[in-house]
Amino acid sequence: MSELQTAPKSRRNTELLLLLLALVVGVGANMLVGLDQDRAFDQDFFAQSITLAAVALAVHVVLRLRAKYADPVILPIVIALNGIGLAMIHRLDIATGDAAAARQLMWTGLAIAAMIALIWLLRDHRVLRRFTYISLIVSAVLLMLPLLPGVGVELNGARIWVNLGFATFQPGEIAKITLAIFFAGYLSTNRDLILLAGKKVGPLQLPRWRDLGPMVVAWLVSIGVLIFQRDLGSSILFFGLFMVMIYVATSRISWILIGLLMIVFGGFVAFKLFPHVTARIDGWINAFDPEVYNRIGGSHQIVQGLFGLASGGLTGTGLGQGRPDIVTFANSDMIIAALGEELGLVGLSAIVLLYVLLVTRGVRAALGTRDSFGKLLATGLSFTLALQCFVVIGGVTRLIPLTGLTTPFLAAGGSSLLANWLIIGLLLLISDAARRPAVPGPSGASHAPRPVSGVRGRSTTGRARTDGNRTHNTREVKQP
16 A cells, blocks of 8 residues: 655755744844833844844745755744844943944844855765764864963953954863764764673663763863863753763664763862852852852842742833943843843743744754764754753853853843854754655655765675674675
């Protein structure tokens, strides 16, 4: 009996309609800010609105040409978040006299241009598997750059920036992408070996010592970032990224238990030995202690953010009606507090739901793609966005210690904006591969597209192949 299969559709028209809705949200938020400040429809408003609309439509056209089966929901969500962020940064600029919105708009254009170049030139995400160990080397170089004398720049107690002459850049933002490529390539290649080797202790399948190497490297990288760069947020992000990807690759709870033990041990040692970690934990636990509140680098920023969220209430004070500028770094580290004050719990919940939807679409692309490298890469990149949101929102709401990470697409910061738009480009490519029609075989059966050169798996001719707990000898059979 034949099965009726629905032909895949590109859904680009759906994406265009959602893009128009996203632009209404972003441009509308900017318009409300201008109306409240008696600066509606000024030069800044038209510059931001036209630029945002132009780059959004440019990406849409490129997707029609190069990745017409890409997920139609991902791009509109990100445009809406980017537009809301621009509106809030513009609103804070009016209160503080800064020009962060102009810089954010410039970085938005550069980041989207880089993403368009990625989609246009890469075409097939599986090519990245060739650069597994090169990605590891690039990650190490990027993380070492801020520590070099004359290159690295220390700001606000953290040494995570490099001086480009015209601006500062955070190489660690790009390192999270290259690390995800390395982890995906390594785990997709060595998954079977990691699963089958090792000792079984009760219900747990423990890995071999040699297979613990990548986890130890990831742990040392995260500890090194915490110690030398004094960046707690990136430290959590890098190790959390590897933990998520190795669990998805193996489905073994033993890896999670080992990772948690390493986190507890590393965190305890860092808390005891390094003053900046001790101060961060103390400001989290004793935030309302007057001595901690008034101390330099204390809990003033956290408490003022909590007061802003409380004053916003359920529906918020309205865009332009609050005082989010009181909070230090309101346009970057604490932009969630600023949005919570003026949009309230309802508006902030809507933003969180946009992030949830974005992450689920990325995971859906991972589930749909036909190659293990793409599955792991899409999962890692999706959870990178999720971990950033959790760490930032958890720190602002005092669920966990406050860190220096930025909220994706909302907060001011060119490095973060560039890296996160590149992540979106990779997710769009993987979703295109997942939704693209399969190439029919000679017998009419549906087959996955042929792997690109250099990505093909090893030949099984005359070698043993494992299937569950059984081992079979297989030989290549030629078709008649």
